[in-house]
Amino acid sequence: MQPYGVLVVDDSVFMRKMISDIISEDPHFHVVATAKNGKEAVELVKKLKPHAVTMDIEMPEMNGLDALKQIMAEQPTPVLMLSSLTQEGAMETIAALERGAVDFVGKPSGSISLDIHKMKAVIQEKLRIAVKANVSRLHGNPLLSARAAKPAPAPEKARRPLKAEIRQQLAAQVSQLVAIGTSTGGPRALHHVISHIPGHLPAPIVVVQHMPPNFTKSLAQRLDSVSELSVVEAENGMLLQNGTVYIAPGGFHMMVARNGPGNYKIHLSLEQPRGGHRPSVDILFESMLPLKELKRHVVLMTGMGADGAKGMQALRQAGAVTTIAESEETCIVYGMPRAAIELNCVMHVLPQQQIALKLAQSVIT
Secondary structure (H helix, E strand, C coil), rough: CCCEEEEEEEECCCHHHHHHHHEEECCCCCCEECCCHHHHHHHHHHHHCEEEEEEEEECCCCCHHHHHHHHHHHHHCCCEEEEECCHHHHHHHHHHHHHHHCEEEEEECCCCCHHHHHHHHHHHHHHHHHHCCHHHCCCCCCCHHHHHCCCCCCCHHHHHHHHHHHHCCCCCCCEEEEEEEEECCCHHHHHHHHHHHHHHHHHCEEEEEEECCCCCHHHHHHHHHHHEEEEECCCCCCEEECEEEEECCCCCCEEEEEEECCCEEEEEEEECCCCCCCHHHHHHHCCCCCCCCCEEEEEEEEEECCCCHHHHHHHHHCCCCCCECCCCCCCEEEEEEHHHHCCCCCCEEEEHHHHHHHHHHHHCC
């Protein structure tokens, strides 16, 4: 089999060489070209049609975000972003994932990294996933037009009182719980689903998105800015409230535990990763098994592997009210949902644009 061609984009000569060397050490790949800015990248993608692109964010002439947007519009190609671990870098990364980047790798020491060689295994593994991602689903995707048709969210300060008023109208006690698990392609999927769930949802939502520390907080902030629901990065001991979404922090397992009648709290753990993941979707789902007094609604969306499938199966057997898997037609990587479907534990197989409505109907009716 011919190796996959990769385009390396970075304004640093050192980084282009370092990343090219890392990629070339894997026999699955070869570097077809390098580019020093987004403008060159767009032209080379059209000319060479690589199987994947590694893309820096901060570059002269055209930055990585603008280049990504143009590539996804003109020649959809799997893009792996390389970003700094700063708060600003994390927000830019979330924006890139929403614009169609398949995944990202955080540079250990910032923009000019001498530690990038430490990320060798991560870059190679994520490229293997990226080249199999179906990014053509993002080109002319009905999700884009659906989101474009949605009114622009009000400024943050104007939305806050509205969210507070909605929460005050919701019951204090929790009787239902929604849990969502996702991985590669998840930030974009979550953006669409969470932004289309009504703010008066009479249930908390707990979410595991495979993502390292630093980035989950930025993801929560971004989702909070586009949703009627309140979205926060979960903290240990935090009480669950209806109409609020809790994102598992990177580097921690998240579980739900009882905290008295009708009350539940978040428990975070530094237990060993499960299947290479911390947070793990299965661990979240398993923590819900004893909570039989709750109406439990469980969702698996785009992602590589099978995390969450066995947990969903166990919850279905334990009386979960709703189990949903994202259909292949909208998954960037059809792994986790397929694993659950193969276990015959999925009640509804739905494209991404129908998941929010089904959840709202299941919880509110």
